[in-house]
């Protein structure tokens with residue numbers, strides 16, 4: 001049973017923010033999809049087992065026949081490991097390397113439902129496959145001066161432990177999870193130009209919100225559904241999906257090293273932390 005929530009009467013600002021990271025809002029006009037069919041949930045056949053990446057020696061790569069790293073002139077390839085980036089803006093100005101993409105496919109079963117008809121991967125700003133890879137790069141690059149309140153792992157490693165993969169599908173709402181413990185992201189969300197930057201002040205959203213959505217849905221895999229009404233959490237202490245979404249933004253605002261985020265990005269993260277807090281009935 002997917003954990004979903006449906007809430008329609010929200011203030012405009014909240015709606016704008018939640019367009020992208022609430023696991024639930026049918027805020028874009030979509031045709032609700034039929035229930036997922038078993039065949040749709042099948043991953044591509046496994047490929048060779050990787051041994052060259054120490055952090056995940058036993059995982060199996062999921063070959064993606066469309067994986068052909070193309071670069072646009074505006075985006076530079078990087079040879080800098082994600083964990084060493086000076087700023088998220090610098091990171092996102094570069095394309096993921098083939099090695100990085102392979103790492104993500106080893107760490108996660110990333111499945112782009114062919115029924116959605118997504119364009120092939122390309123390193124351009126509105127490519128939905130790129131948005132997923134950039135989100136994972138950013139998660140890998142985010143580090144904090146205090147442990148996250150709900151895990152002793154890094155954000156990226158926590159995600160690896162919480163879910164087995166990420167599915168992009170034409171679904172009315174994003175949700176957790178399919179029968180293979182993969183979070184399901186509404187594919188329509190991922191073609192937005194705002195996701196090409198960590199935070200786009202003009203739209204008020206950015207890739208930080210896609211990561212917020214991923215964090216939210218992945219938490220459902222660990223802790224279950226919402227506990228206040230259909231879509232809110234009862235308390236912050238229970239550290240539910242909204243609680244960890246709140247702390248993700250709060251830690252980004254207050255516990256990342258100088259320079260990793262711009263002041264504007266920190267302010268946005270703090271505002272988004274407050275928005276998530278607003279979904280907790282007794283914070």
Ligand SMILES: [Zn+2]
Nearest residue numbers: 003005023241
């Ligand atoms: Zn939720």
